[in-house]
Amino acid sequence: MKTMEKRYRCRCIVAGSGEGEAIVSTEAMCFYLCDPETGTVIEKGHPLQGRSIAGKILLLKSGKGSSVVQVDGLYQLSVKGTLPKAIIVADTEPVLVSSSVVVGEPMVDHMEVDPFEAIADGDWVRVDADEEEIVVRKSS
């Protein structure tokens, strides 16, 4: 098995780092609609419905929902230890930013290439927000 590793620049929004398996959400997410016990997305009709974001690197289109529910959603995941290891966001929006700072969830944006082309479900990804770097390892 050949492993391809690539490094990309990005911008730090919330400091920290994390690595793990990538899970890709091409749509915006409201974390209130995740089961805190398992990190499983329960929003009806969401592309990630039925899949868990716990312990993964979440590539996310954007956030949605009011600040009250988004903050509480991420908070409940943090209490249960089911947060993603880090979030790479495509379209940054303020509620998602505020909520991630509250729970100390590492977050980056402005990946130098289109993140949805560079990262696929199941890739191994390391996000280092402090160094503003994303490492992607594809298995083929």
Next chain:
Amino acid sequence: MILSDDEKRMLDGSCGPGVQKAMELQVALGKAFDAERMIDVSRAHVALSGQEGDTYWCELLVNGGAVCKVTPTTNPCWDVKMLTNHYGVSQAELDLALRTIDVYRRIGARLTFCCTPELAGNVPSFGEHVAFSESSATPYVNAVLGARSSRESSVSALAAAVTGKTPLYGLHFDENRRGTMVVDIDFWPDEPYDWGLLGWCIGEFAGTEVPVLRFRDRPCRPSPEALLYLGAELNTSGAVAMYHIVGVTPEAPTIETAFGAAPVPSSSQTVTRADLKAKEEALSEEGGKINLVMLGCPHYSHEQIRDLEVLMRGRKIHDNVAFWVLTSFEALELAERSGERRRLEDAGVRLVPDTCIDEPCWKSFEGGLGVTDSPKCMYYRERRGQPFVVRRLSECVEAAVKGEVS
């Protein structure tokens, strides 16, 4: 972002971990909006919710040594003294409310527990830079008072209260406050209720735009309550934090002024009286027997309590109906002094301060049908499992007396 020495000290932890966390949040927000720097704020309003995530954030700051530099007013949670005796809440729900009240007291907030601070108690003046969360308050301070506030969340507004700063972007700049679309309205809304429905209609197509409302005729000035309801719904069905009404709001003496250097768009959206009626029907549940009438989202003013008292004269509410009016402690005190409270209570209507519709204290009504004059109330209560019929005040009173609504 370019930070002052003072701001750098907050960010590097020299002022303690609580202040550091608050500044981290604001720098992250500033980056997200490409703000070049921070600006001082002179007022803040925190839309505390009594939800655990929000309370946790306040604890994180205060346990890290933070206290508010700018004393913020606060949104309601629920009146634990009055309502615990009436309705079943779990020990965990009561504990969370008490924890919320305690932690906001410790961080140095002004515990007003009222969602309409801009009408009394925390009123910014024209041009003042402030950090106001609460979806009904942000459009009011921007559009009606001419103060400058971003569409803050409760957590970012609390951070602003702690640091005394907010990232400089968006509505803090004159050019971003200009209108971006025209809405033509060929009727004059009668009551705050109609203004609320109008706001809901416009919010649906305005999204994050800055709508400029142009009325064909303006027989009088809209009341503060009318403008409050307009903004509350604009910012519930949409994300409108700034709007103009030509000839009414301070940054729109003429339609040309509302658009600044840009030309007035030749095309416009329209809203008619028939649209309001259709919206009322679309938002509302089917009628039927009711168990609750809930008014005061946003909090009822003393003027609205007086209007209600006039409508209730000589009438009594149905045995199967609870009638609650949510209001500010100030309006409640005025209603006590001026006599409306006693007369309303004799008719079966109860007034409660410090309380929001979206709290666990109301859960014993869930499963039944409610009536309200607020689409915002309907929207948030639906999430908690109680459907609402939306009607104007006089029809809410009729429903309360009959125990049902058609």
